[in-house]
Amino acid sequence: RKDYVAAEGGIAALRRVLRAYSTYDPDVGYCQGMNFVAAMFLTFMSEEEAFWLLVHVMNEEPCRMRGLYGEGMADAHRVLHVAEG
Numbered sequence: 315r316k317d318y319v320a321a322e323g324g325i326a327a328l329r330r331v332l333r334a335y336s337t338y339d340p341d342v343g344y345c346q347g348m349n350f351v352a353a354m355f356l357t358f359m360s361e362e363e364a365f366w367l368l369v370h371v372m373n374e375e376p377c378r379m380r381g382l383y384g385e386g387m388a389d390a391h392r393v394l395h396v397a398e399g
Contacts, residue, residue: 328353331365338369345383 331352336344351371355364371377 324353324356327356327361327364331356331361331368334365335368335372338365339372339380342372342380342384348383351379 328349332344332348335348335352336342348368352364352368355367359367372380372383
């Protein structure tokens with residue numbers, strides 16, 4: 315098994331950012347789809363900046379994306395219901 319901390323490259327950086335977030339917010343952890351957000355951040359900034367921006371968009375206005383990825387995905391259901399209406 316390759317050590318993810320020492321690994322180089324974009325996928326390794328993405329893995330570290332997502333693993334750090336899942337440790338930072340264990341109630342949400344990791345959910346498919348977060349990788350697209352974190353990967354976009356990594357194309358423009360360092361791993362640390364991408365991590366803290368992910369923390370911000372998950373928890374702060376105007377984004378508050380945490381509910382899209384949390385258990386039950388309550389906000390995702392609400393957004394999809396509005397889109398159907």
